[in-house]
Amino acid sequence: MTQQHPQNWWRGGVIYQIYPRSFADSNGDGVGDLAGIREKLPYVASLGIDAIWISPIFKSPMKDFGYDVSDYCDVDPLFGDLAGFDALVAKAHELGLKVVIDQVLSHCSDQHAWFRESRSSRDNPKADWFVWADPQADGTPPNNWLSVFGGSAWQWESRRRQYFLHNFLSSQPDLNFHSPAVQAAMLATVRFWLERGVDGFRFDACNFHFHDAKLRRNPPARSRDSKTVSAENPYGLQAHKYDKSQAENIDFLRQLRQLLDQYGAASVGEVGDDNSLKLMAQYTSGGDKLHMAYSFNLLTGDGSAAYIRQQVEELEAQLKKTGKQDGGAGWGCWSIGNHDVARVLSRWNQAGSVPAEDAQRAKLLLAMSASLRGSLCIYQGEELALREADIPFEQLQDPYGITFWPDFKGRDGCRTPMPWQGELAHGGFSSAKPWLPVPQAHLARAVDSQEGDADSTLNFYRGFLAWRKQQDVLKTGDIAFIDCPEPLLLFTRELNGQTVVCAFNLGARPVSFTLPRKLRSARLLTGHGLGGGSLADGELALDGFGGLFARIEN
Structure with missing residues (x-):
């Protein structure tokens, strides 16, 4: 339905x-x-x-x-x-x-029925449903492709006397x-x-x-x-x-x-x-x-x-x-x-x-x-x-x-x-x-x-x-990052004339930072529960692993 x-x-x-x-x-x-x-x-x-x-x-x-x-x-x-x-x-x-x-x-x-049929011969109805290739003249795989899980991405199949491709486990043949x-x-x-x-x-x-x-x-x-x-x-x-x-x-x-x-x-x-x-x-x-x-x-x-x-x-x-x-x-x-x-x-x-x-x-x-x-x-x-x-x-x-x-x-x-x-x-x-x-x-x-x-x-x-459900700006607004020293991550989200400053200290020690002039009118947003941050006169201070949100009405 x-x-x-x-x-x-x-x-x-x-x-x-x-x-x-x-x-x-x-x-x-x-x-x-x-x-x-x-x-x-x-x-x-x-x-x-x-x-x-x-x-x-x-x-x-x-x-x-x-x-x-x-x-x-x-x-x-x-x-x-x-x-x-x-x-x-x-x-x-x-x-x-x-x-x-x-x-x-x-x-x-x-073990899929498709692969069981495909591997049975070179001329069955699903013979080309997987990636089969002949060996090179010396019997080695068709090329140098590797599996994500280690080793060659090719596995020999004696029934067809061909290799099949597996980008992951050899028990996971790739569909063609x-x-x-x-x-x-x-x-x-x-x-x-x-x-x-x-x-x-x-x-x-x-x-x-x-x-x-x-x-x-x-x-x-x-x-x-x-x-x-x-x-x-x-x-x-x-x-x-x-x-x-x-x-x-x-x-x-x-x-x-x-x-x-x-x-x-x-x-x-x-x-x-x-x-x-x-x-x-x-x-x-x-x-x-x-x-x-x-x-x-x-x-x-x-x-x-x-x-x-x-x-x-x-x-x-x-x-x-x-x-x-x-x-x-x-x-x-x-x-x-x-x-x-x-x-x-x-x-x-x-x-x-x-x-x-x-x-x-x-x-x-x-x-x-x-x-x-x-x-x-x-x-x-x-x-x-x-x-x-x-x-x-x-x-x-x-x-x-x-x-x-x-x-x-x-x-x-x-x-x-x-x-x-x-x-x-x-x-x-x-x-x-x-x-x-x-x-x-x-x-x-x-x-x-x-x-x-x-x-x-x-x-x-x-x-x-x-x-966050009430903050459309965080869901679909534009994003712009602000230059600042490690481990501070600072960016703005902007939507329909509203700008939100997002500040996060990814380190264990306190950090402080002076916001650019255009952002100094930002006022703290509450209700998110994050904690560990303060903002006064454009001066940002964050505890270890602290963060804050602030809003500017444009």
Whole structure:
């Protein structure tokens, strides 16, 4: 059934990412599920967010925990069933929440019926649905393309005596989007969930759909990619000119947008590329492709004020440039934490702050990221000021981490279960031993311990996001940065004759700064609850990890 949705809710909206394996376990098997999510939706709604993004719940052998799909039109029994999904959507809508699901289009599982048929011979009906290539004369792979998860991006298949392409695990073969039949099939899977009432999609690895049909070799990188992958991964040594981010992707994204527009649904694309900000602008411009996109650029280890400013300004420049060419500027979406990277309080800890400072740091980082121009994704547990968990090797589940351990421990440390009740076993996440352990340090920051504390991170999130909903200038206004010394991040947002000054001290020590003359008439804004800052006669003073907002009426 076609639905009517409020238009543009996503522009400046706040999306809360739920990693279903680790959110809430309703049936005591140690793994989170749809019924658990549905039970906790009132909690999620209390945060003041606009939508939930649910990581993959499709049928899957779980080699990459759902990002290896074996049936795009069914729920994995581990999480529940289609009726349970429908009930979750209905409950979310009842609470005023939009539902965004994670759609993995570029690759599937080697257990998918499509791949089983394709691998069986060179002349079956789906023979060209995946990327097959003959070996070189010496039997080696067709070219030098690398997998994000380590090693060659090519896997030998003896039944066809050919290699198939996998940009991620060898159990995740890449679909061949040069085939019109593949494009039609993938669009049909999107329509299936639209018909079930979802409000949008997060499109995984959305720049990986197409590959260079000539299979040309990637050249060496001029400078190592330090944003998409970690330093120990050789993937960053190549310039990924031919294995992803191909020009043909634009036309497919237009087809995708036409389908989404029929249902009033929104989209956010994940862009992992050496030049991701440029791609974000291209993929969201013109009003005929993705609605918004995010990259790994704020998911790296550099959380300095200068770096954050550089990323935002570069995206703004790309959006303006592409908008002039394409007839309408695109839209970014910022994320400082998700299921793929270490938790931000551990990753952005240049100041060496101690756990006692985490609550104030978490408050500051929310206020800062929610004030940047664009939409915002919040990862579950950030509202509790959770740090990265240290998972011993023998308990690792993530194949990425197992491959690169001990220099890179993978993604398990940010995927540990949500701590709901600090006094209960496993933090109240499950009555059974969970698939990943709940760290002892997380129990002290459980939801129940923060609910009654007016000064907790959790209650700050609720108050700040409620305040932000009333500040249109922070959702859609223009942004301009002000020169100032590290670790101070200072910028203005402007909309309809109103200017708001946003000031954040990303360091542990107090800082002071004299505002430029044009901003000295600014007056403090209240109601956001951030604290740690004062402003008098244009003199700005911020405590360690403090911030403030001030308004100028033009």
